[in-house]
Amino acid sequence: MIKCENIFKSFEGRTVLNDISITFETGKTNLIIGRSGSGKTVLLKTLVGLHEPDEGKIFFDDICYTDLKFKARKAIRKDIGMIFQGGALIDSSTVFDNIKLPLDLFTDQTEAEKRERVEFCLERVELSHAPHLYPSELSGGMIKRAAIARAIVLNPRYLFCDEPNSGLDPQTSIVIDNLIQSITREYNITTIINTHDMNSVMEIGEKIVYIHTGYKWWEGTKDDILSSDNQELNDFVFASAMAKRAKNNLL
Amino acid sequence: MKFFETLGRYVILMGKVFSRPEKWSIYYRRVIAELEQLGIGSIPLTAIISVFIGAVITIQMAITLESPFIPQMMIGYAAKETMILEFSSTVIAIILAGKVGSSIASEIGTMRITEQIDALEIMGVNSAAYLILPKIIATMIFFPFLAAFSMMVGIGGGYLVARMGIMLPNDYIDGLLYCFDSYEITYSLVKMTVFAFLITSISGFYGYYAKGNSLEVGKASTTAVVMSSIMIMIFNLILTQIMR
Numbered sequence: 001m002i003k004c005e006n007i008f009k010s011f012e013g014r015t016v017l018n019d020i021s022i023t024f025e026t027g028k029t030n031l032i033i034g035r036s037g038s039g040k041t042v043l044l045k046t047l048v049g050l051h052e053p054d055e056g057k058i059f060f061d062d063i064c065y066t067d068l069k070f071k072a073r074k075a076i077r078k079d080i081g082m083i084f085q086g087g088a089l090i091d092s093s094t095v096f097d098n099i100k101l102p103l104d105l106f107t108d109q110t111e112a113e114k115r116e117r118v119e120f121c122l123e124r125v126e127l128s129h130a131p132h133l134y135p136s137e138l139s140g141g142m143i144k145r146a147a148i149a150r151a152i153v154l155n156p157r158y159l160f161c162d163e164p165n166s167g168l169d170p171q172t173s174i175v176i177d178n179l180i181q182s183i184t185r186e187y188n189i190t191t192i193i194n195t196h197d198m199n200s201v202m203e204i205g206e207k208i209v210y211i212h213t214g215y216k217w218w219e220g221t222k223d224d225i226l227s228s229d230n231q232e233l234n235d236f237v238f239a240s241a242m243a244k245r246a247k248n249n250l251l
Numbered sequence: 252m253k254f255f256e257t258l259g260r261y262v263i264l265m266g267k268v269f270s271r272p273e274k275w276s277i278y279y280r281r282v283i284a285e286l287e288q289l290g291i292g293s294i295p296l297t298a299i300i301s302v303f304i305g306a307v308i309t310i311q312m313a314i315t316l317e318s319p320f321i322p323q324m325m326i327g328y329a330a331k332e333t334m335i336l337e338f339s340s341t342v343i344a345i346i347l348a349g350k351v352g353s354s355i356a357s358e359i360g361t362m363r364i365t366e367q368i369d370a371l372e373i374m375g376v377n378s379a380a381y382l383i384l385p386k387i388i389a390t391m392i393f394f395p396f397l398a399a400f401s402m403m404v405g406i407g408g409g410y411l412v413a414r415m416g417i418m419l420p421n422d423y424i425d426g427l428l429y430c431f432d433s434y435e436i437t438y439s440l441v442k443m444t445v446f447a448f449l450i451t452s453i454s455g456f457y458g459y460y461a462k463g464n465s466l467e468v469g470k471a472s473t474t475a476v477v478m479s480s481i482m483i484m485i486f487n488l489i490l491t492q493i494m495r
């Protein structure tokens with residue numbers, strides 16, 4: 001479980017996050033949705049500690065992360081996996097070394113143990129054929145898979161995904177979404193996914209939070225979302241023809 | 252005002268860079284990699300520039316000092332002094348600021364805007380130290396060798412043109428040995444060590460705080476080269492005052 005309470009964050013006097021309080025549930029895919037520029041990435045980075053909130057508290061299970069000093073945070077960082085929007089693989093390292101890096105940094109495993117773990121994760125994301133490739137040689141889908149493998153190599157308890165299927169074709173998007181959801185269930189992880197893709201919402205949305213201009217505008221489940229009477233949410237949701245059809249089927 | 256703000260941020264970043272590393276083994280491997288990339292990779296450029304400048308300086312000196320009252324060996328002496336005192340440290344440092352500085356700033360800047368630095372931070376890494384410290388160590392170790400190498404190659408270039416008929420090679424060699432003072436070499440290598448720190452830390456700084464898109468990374472890299480060059484000039488003056 002991850003919980004944030006009354007989070008405020010501003011950059012150079014401009015408020016980007018306004019009084020955000022959310023509880024994200026364990027073993028579920030929690031979705032943060034909203035239009036481009038609404039503050040999703042800033043919220044995600046604030047939750048993991050890449051940005052310091054101006055106000056508010058963040059809890060990882062019972063531990064108040066915002067109260068911890070840098071050293072103490074490292075213990076929680078070990079339990080955090082994150083998938084960045086563009087993958088953020090280290091350009092100068094191969095896929096194999098990218099996935100191995102967290103093991104190098106956090107563990108005292110032998111090279112053989114690390115190799116075994118990396119190979120297991122590569123298999124999990126179906127990249128066993130590509131360990132020797134560099135990020136520049138990968139397709140968009142492969143980059144996301146490698147990023148997922150790196151994020152799960154330490155067996156995280158919390159998984160953060162910033163637009164995991166941006167820039168992917170619809171078919172690959174669904175594969176990536178399903179991969180994240182099955183990993184979440186398999187290891188009972190608290191997963192938080194940023195997305196503006198209604199397909200993802202309908203496929204894997206369990207708990208959904210709608211962010212609008214830095215405010216939490218709405219929260220609920222994917223069944224509620226089609227029948228909400230919130231104007232801004234409806235504008236967002238029904239911009240997609242697929243969601244419109246789903247609503248018509250519901251009626 | 253802006254200058255002091257930038258200086259402050261630079262000092263804070265250096266504080267992060269020089270905080271105690273969490274795992275030495277990883278840094279060791281990265282230093283080796285940087286020695287290869289930033290150090291060994293700069294040998295060809297240094298060699299080409301030094302041999303030509305050594306040759307040209309010798310020709311210029313031969314023309315300038317052409318007089319029955321000046322012994323020929325003074326040509327070799329002047330060429331040697333120019334190479335050792337200024338060219339092989341200061342000028343080579345400016346050239347390396349262009350090559351190494353821009354590559355460091357654009358590499359780290361690209362890592363910033365593509366969130367690779369965030370990814371490192373999530374992994375609990377002190378990203379500033381992880382990315383910049385190995386480069387600083389590698390260049391501070393290797394650049395003095397480049398300077399020494401440049402002296403030899405430059406003086407060799409001079410010898411080459413001497414052999415081609417500008418002057419008597421033996422006079423040239425006499426000039427090299429005339430008033431030989433090894434402190435001059437020490438002075439030059441110390442300067443180069445300081446310049447290496449300036450180039451790498453300044454370029455790392457501009458890369459690390461890059462934001463926006465690839466255009467901005469390009470600008471950061473240009474600023475890095477300009478600022479490194481200016482700082483090299485300022486510190487050249489300071490070190491010369493102190494050491495000579």
Ligand SMILES: Nc1ncnc2c1ncn2[C@@H]1O[C@H](COP(=O)(O)OP(=O)(O)O)[C@@H](O)[C@H]1O
Binds near residue numbers: 012016034037038041
């Ligand atoms: N580091 C930063 N400095 C200043 N402004 C920022 C920074 N990061 C994000 N912002 C601003 O915050 C707002 C929300 O951005 P973001 O969270 O990236 O939106 P999105 O919902 O598309 O992920 C944007 O207006 C953006 O310009």
Ligand SMILES: [Mg+2]
Binds near residue numbers: 040041042162163
């Ligand atoms: Mg975003």
